[in-house]
Amino acid sequence: MNITRRRLVAGAAATLGVSSLPASARAPKVNRQVPGVHRMRVGDFELTSLSDGFTLIDRSILVGDIETMNRLAEAAHLTRWPLQLSVNCFLANTGDSLILIDAGAGDLMLPSMGHLDQSLAAAGVNPADIDQVLITHLHGDHIGGVVSPDGKARFPNALIRAGQADIDYWTSEANMNQAAERKVRFVASRRAAMVYGSRLRAIDPGSIVVPGIKALDTSGHTPGHTSYLIESGGTRVLATGDILHVAPVQFSRPEITVRYDSDPDIARQVRRRLLDTAVAENWILAIPHAPFPGLGRVRRDGGSYLFDALPWQMF
Numbered sequence: 004m005n006i007t008r009r010r011l012v013a014g015a016a017a018t019l020g021v022s023s024l025p026a027s028a029r030a031p032k033v034n035r036q037v038p039g040v041h042r043m044r045v046g047d048f049e050l051t052s053l054s055d056g057f058t059l060i061d062r063s064i065l066v067g068d069i070e071t072m073n074r075l076a077e078a079a080h081l082t083r084w085p086l087q088l089s090v091n092c093f094l095a096n097t098g099d100s101l102i103l104i105d106a107g108a109g110d111l112m113l114p115s116m117g118h119l120d121q122s123l124a125a126a127g128v129n130p131a132d133i134d135q136v137l138i139t140h141l142h143g144d145h146i147g148g149v150v151s152p153d154g155k156a157r158f159p160n161a162l163i164r165a166g167q168a169d170i171d172y173w174t175s176e177a178n179m180n181q182a183a184e185r186k187v188r189f190v191a192s193r194r195a196a197m198v199y200g201s202r203l204r205a206i207d208p209g210s211i212v213v214p215g216i217k218a219l220d221t222s223g224h225t226p227g228h229t230s231y232l233i234e235s236g237g238t239r240v241l242a243t244g245d246i247l248h249v250a251p252v253q254f255s256r257p258e259i260t261v262r263y264d265s266d267p268d269i270a271r272q273v274r275r276r277l278l279d280t281a282v283a284e285n286w287i288l289a290i291p292h293a294p295f296p297g298l299g300r301v302r303r304d305g306g307s308y309l310f311d312a313l314p315w316q317m318f
């Protein structure tokens with residue numbers, strides 16, 4: 004018997020009690036992702052991943068053995084470059100404080116970025132209610148969003164916190180003038196410093212930001228790179244910052260670095276140290292450039308690591 008697809012569909016429709024199917028359904032293709040919100044419980048805290056959009060990253064930013072990188076990229080089905088890498092921010096509600104970790108790119112980078120506003124609105128969060136914005140490092144895709152396109156403070160009641168060495172380095176006019184490229188980082192940092200004044204404050208490694216959130220020195224990718232450990236009810240989540248960029252490649256081969264690591268050797272050591280600790284301590288990682296919502300656990304696989312994205316649930 005020659006069963007056509009149309010007859011099968013018609014048969015299915017009859018089974019479902021549908022009398023007829025439309026001949027066609029035409030709708031414009033949207034051709035973009037919708038900035039997103041994802042919530043999970045961390046003990047008594049709530050942690051919300053907020054999408055700022057995505058950035059584009061070319062294979063040439065990876066530094067390592069070319070054949071190995073090509074093989075890993077192919078094995079992970081990463082065949083279309085430049086890659087669209089998520090830009091994720093994380094909001095911790097401790098019950099007493101609203102703490103945002105990283106602020107996205109604002110209006111300084113690609114049009115595909117700078118959507119934190121929409122994600123905050125979708126999450127029902129008023130930027131004026133945020134108490135502190137913890138910046139992992141002062142690259143444009145993490146600090147740019149603290150300032151609105153009209154040049155005002157997007158978080159009018161918040162302290163902006165970052166590592167002292169990052170503030171010193173990225174707000175320096177002399178460093179900006181010497182930089183051959185990527186001046187957007189200096190522009191973003193200097194703009195934030197100007198707009199927030201004394202409300203841009205250094206955070207000491209090891210210090211407690213608020214009860215349940217601690218700053219950790221993870222310098223290497225930048226001079227003052229800082230990660231934030233969130234702990235409540237026995238669950239720990241590390242908001243990593245950019246300890247890695249292309250997850251499928253760098254979890255497998257953590258020795259692979261990126262061109263814009265300030266100190267590639269230290270960045271590599273920090274990546275291994277944090278991943279080893281995450282395995283040993285069963286930390287959840289909250290990763291800015293892992294696919295949204297950027298949350299998962301890590302396990303060892305010989306000399307490599309495997310990233311297990313969290314199941315989509317509240318916990």
Ligand SMILES: [Zn+2]
Nearest residue numbers: 142144245291
């Ligand atoms: Zn980044």
